[in-house]
Amino acid sequence: MIKIDLNLFVTLSEYLPENSDCFEIPEDTTVEKLMNDLGVPKDIVKLIFINGQRKEISYQLKNEDRVGIFPPVGGG
Numbered sequence: 259m260i261k262i263d264l265n266l267f268v269t270l271s272e273y274l275p276e277n278s279d280c281f282e283i284p285e286d287t288t289v290e291k292l293m294n295d296l297g298v299p300k301d302i303v304k305l306i307f308i309n310g311q312r313k314e315i316s317y318q319l320k321n322e323d324r325v326g327i328f329p330p331v332g333g334g
Contacts, residue, residue, distance in 0.1 A: 259282045259283065259284060259285065260282070260283060260284075260285050260287075260319065260320065260321040260322075261280050261281065261282055261283075261321060261322065262281050262283060262319055262321075262322070262323045262324070262325050263278070263279050263280070263281070263322070263323070263324045263325065264278040264279075264281045264292075264325045264327075265278065265324075265325065265326045265327070266278075266296075266298070266327050267326065267327065267328045267329070268328065268329050268331060269302065269329050270298060270302070270303070270327055270328070270329050273296045273297055273298045275296065283295075283319065286318065287318070287319050288315070288316055288317060288318050288319065289306055289308075289313065289314075289315050289316070289317050289319065289325070289327075290315045290316060292319065292325070293315070293327070298327065300315070302329050302330075303315075303327055303328070303329060304328055304329055304330040304331070305326075305327070305328040306325075306326070306327055306328075307324075307325070307326040307327075307328075308323050308324065308325055308326075309323060309324050310324070
């Protein structure tokens with residue numbers, strides 16, 4: 259098992275698990291698998307940042323990664 263710091267922003271926050279700042283996942287977990295396990299619908303995810311860098315949904319997570327997942331955000 260590895261630990262990640264997980265942040266789901268805006269409307270995605272309802273899917274945030276307890277202990278998200280030190281969330282344990284299996285070593286071979288991709289962002290897509292993490293989202294599936296949490297029940298986050300792929301069609302409402304716009305941006306994925308790992309350690310401050312934009313990544314694809316196929317990125318394999320590593321120990322102590324900081325994960326930020328964002329929905330589409332409007333502004334004005």
